[in-house]
Amino acid sequence: MKSWLGIVAVAALASVPLWLRDPYLLNALITTGIFIICAMSLNLLLGFTGQLSLGHIAFFGIGAYVSALTSLGFDVGLPGGFRIVHEPWPPMTGFALAVLASAFCGYLVGRLSFRVRGAYFVIVTISFAEVVRLVALNWVELTQGPLALTNIPPMEIGWAGLESFVFRTKLQNYYLVLVVAVISYILIARLVGSHFGRAMRGLMENETLAVSVGIDVTRTLTLAAVVSAGIAGAAGSLYAHYMKIIDPEVFAFINTVTMVIMVITGGKGSLAGPIVGGLVFGLMPVFLRPVMAPEAQWIAYGGALIAILFVMPRGIVPSLTARRLRSASTASDTFVERGVKEGA
């Protein structure tokens, strides 16, 4: 039944460009889609291991910069008179390197900070994002600093010798983002459904007990951080090649906050949560813009956020599933109801 719902959702999303011709709205859907991929990766950490990464945008930004620099090439001087000269490589290689570089950063941050969890993890991730932002801002020779990296080539898929396909139009990019989002979703779903996912859930619920049945805390949490960061890096790469320009502002804290809002309102720990939350809060500004003054838009945004969490404290998706199951079964003793009580 779940997979049936998934296929319908993907088909519906795939049909959008067929009836939606407005390039402005299509653009909003593409950027929202990229953010949703990032929110899904954040959910893997926040919803399934309980670790709040408030620097998640760092992995996104690293992915964006790595992918952009790989496909633009650079010429950087190092102390001691050395120079690194990099000739431009195809954007597809940039995408792969972006995933690897972000995953590696996820590994480092994970190894460093899962020893000190909870509040300390939050602080380490915030600091990490800030450090990366300052590097991007000040290493002008590599990143152009505030002048931004421009003329980033569009994503291109091809194999040596064969004809390649370039993602130039919004329509093409929409489907590219959709495909990457579906792959990320399946990846996360499989991971969470496997014994690694159970290990994560066990650690979140009762760490001492989890450890006593042989679950390795550091290994499990680091793995989650690596996969999460890798997916965020993929989203960053898509962003860079779609926008064609990136500056250090991609590392802004507000971007992380937006992702956290998407995950929490959609329902952390539910696979579909970040998608629903992402669509609501990614598209809300787009629909508010024509009807409200700029100041009022953000008040409405905040009001909606509070209203959703007030009515559905566990997030939209978990609350709706619980309600549907409850109406399906009138028995007062269903485990879903117990689940609700438990959660309350």
Add this chain to the structure above:
Amino acid sequence: MAPPAALSIENIAVHFGGLVALSDMTFTVGEGEIVSLIGPNGAGKTTAFNVMTGFLNATHGAVSYHGKSLNGLKPHQIADLGLIRTFQRTSVFPNDTVHDNLLIGLHRQGRHSLLQAILGLPRARASEARLRQRAAELFEWVGLGRRAGDLAGSLSYGEQRLVGVALALAAEPSMLLLDEPVSGMNASETHTFVHLVRKIRDHGVTILLVEHDMPMVMSVSDRIVVLNYGRIIAEGPPEAIRNDPAVIEAYLGQGAKHA
């Protein structure tokens, strides 16, 4: 002759700052034995458990399991050696069903690679199916079959204890350390539990038990070790312990002398 030692504790001491939780504790648990560790509250029983399972480092002394030193190993590494414990208070993953609890407990068995799991390869699927089968066997075995779909946190304390034991069994222990397993159980549940403990032992699992329920301890144990104020005050078969003056004094005090 006594069976070969599975677990040996030699001169273990634990100090928390100036507080001596355990001082110089030495005893062994033979292979296939059921040994109980008893003593008044605060005698150091749980501290001893924590040292044996790597949750706490001993100030000095050595713990070894089948000749392998456990000093400095992390809890999950000790679990990998087959030495599995249960907990006094939090014995379950409360927000998961009993079935899922056991699947988490089966972690040590379900180790196919991450790539296989993500690609949904047949080997990963077969291993998942085997785990589900094993989980079903386990909760039937401890008598929780009809509770499989219920959230573990919604069960009675006695039932949660059983889930805790099933979780420990899921990790395929060669030795099981049970921390007050029958607290919260009524008399008939306790009676059933004693049978379960014997059944586990008959499957070749060595058992070390910390428990306050004296009739239960007396009926199930092969040997009893009595702790008080962090040191061993008596050790022997149940009949000997029952009549040991030092034990009676520890539990009941020695009113007349102090009066």
